[in-house]
Amino acid sequence: MNIAVAPYRKAAPSGAADSQKTSPTNPLHLRLEGVGKTYVSGQRRVEALKDINLDIYQGEIFGIIGRSGAGKSSLIRTLNRLEDVTTGKVLINDVDIQSLDTNGLVKLRRRIGMIFQHFNLLSSATVFENLALPLKAAGIRDKQRIRQRAQELLRLVGLEGKEDVYPSRLSGGQKQRVGIARALMLDPEILLCDEATSALDPETTQSILSLIKEINKTLKLTVVLITHEMSVISQICDRVAVLEDGALAELGPVWRVFGRPEHEATQALLAPLKPKISDDIAQAISATPADNTSRAIVKFFFDGTAATYLPLGILSQRLGGDLRLLQSGIGRLQGHPQGELLVSLPYQQHELAQRLETINDLVSTVEVLGYAVPANA
Structure with missing residues (x-):
């Protein structure tokens, strides 16, 4: 299906292009x-x-x-x-x-501590023995000191009481937690x-990322x-x-x-x-309006530079009020709303472009994907 696309793209807001140069x-x-x-x-x-x-x-x-x-x-x-x-x-x-x-x-x-994709644990050594390796390599032989440090870090990574378990008895996520604890044994910066x-399932990935973020916050690494x-x-x-x-x-x-x-x-x-446009909407879009009752199918893209929130009421008001939301994929990233809205608007051949011009301070990009009859839009 060929769909006519007539994009409107505004310039980046003042200073946005330089945001990558801003230093913490x-x-x-x-x-x-x-x-x-x-x-x-x-x-x-x-x-x-x-x-x-x-x-x-x-x-x-x-x-x-x-x-x-x-x-x-x-x-x-x-x-x-x-x-x-x-x-x-x-x-x-x-x-x-x-x-x-x-x-x-x-x-x-x-x-400098390092954690790896495939954990790199010694299968013939217990969790405690794996954690002890960095300290022993550094010349530390005090067993009580080593065990105390290992226990502290196992509590931190959520594996308290697993000192004497072998890696073969651990899940992938637990092995990675041991790897993280081992990387922290020498108190790195x-x-x-x-x-x-990369070797973990989605749920375990979430827990490991949360742990790394917590370690970053707690230990200031x-x-x-x-x-x-x-x-x-x-x-x-x-x-x-x-x-x-x-x-x-x-x-x-x-x-x-x-x-x-x-x-x-x-x-x-x-x-x-x-986000992908759902099949039912995509199949209903044509390149030209069937008649004056057709509605324009429009995609609004937000890149996070326009505002800290989405002013939906103002958006609808400027576009004439009859704004229908077909699909949404908006999230927030570091306090900036980002994503896409797919909407339909009444089709007026001489007014559509003018109305879209009125919202260039609210959205980053506008694309007219095509047209559909009211039953589908």
Whole structure:
């Protein structure tokens, strides 16, 4: 079915385009300056990262997202020097971590906890023995101190009393909670999350994200989270960087990136989250009005820049009063209403465009999808 689309698109409100440049008020914690990473195998060279510049602030949850092969894992591994950069610098608290000697690198890694997609627990060790590993590796042999720390963290992650259980007796979500507790054993200041929820079912994913958010709030950790799921970013992150083919495609507060994605990669990642027009409405739409009783089918898009609420009464009044809601997909992200409304309006050939012009301060985008007879609209 071919549907005529006549979009009206207003300019971004003053200052909205610069929102991605706004820095949080907390101190700078991590900085990447021109970071590049090239892998060489024989005659083959692969640029995994290309001139990445990022600032990450103390106490924020910073998301890194991209499609498969975008460079996410390479990037997060440069933050604790599991990967050395080929070009550029990674600075933590203004210290170039590439300049650290072996002793300095060991101390750095004790300040950075990491949780993994597949948990990385020793199956032959109990929960307590898995948690004890980081402290023993750090030279701590006081069993009472180790057990006390393990018990504190098991309470924090909701696994109190599971010290002597083996991983095979735990669910996926419980294993990840053990992984989180283990990452916190040395009281780090940074927590790296490498696809921490990708192996979990949706319900368990929600609980793990809530736990990470609570840990961030309670322990004041800086959290860097990589994922390929935009829904994870929307639920937990303050800001997000989008990677594409090793380069930084987009950067900004989550609400801004979701509401007005500028790069094709971001738009593709967000596509599964966009509401689809229901089949019965789509089938009823025609490209031209049947007669003067036809109603225009119009989609209003809100990107979060126009207002902190949706003024439905004013919207209806300006459009002539006879506004019918057909479908709605509005949510709130970081205090900004975002999403789409699908409505029908009386069709008046000479007045429709003029009426739509009157609401350009209330909505971000207007699209006339077509027309339908009143029985269907």
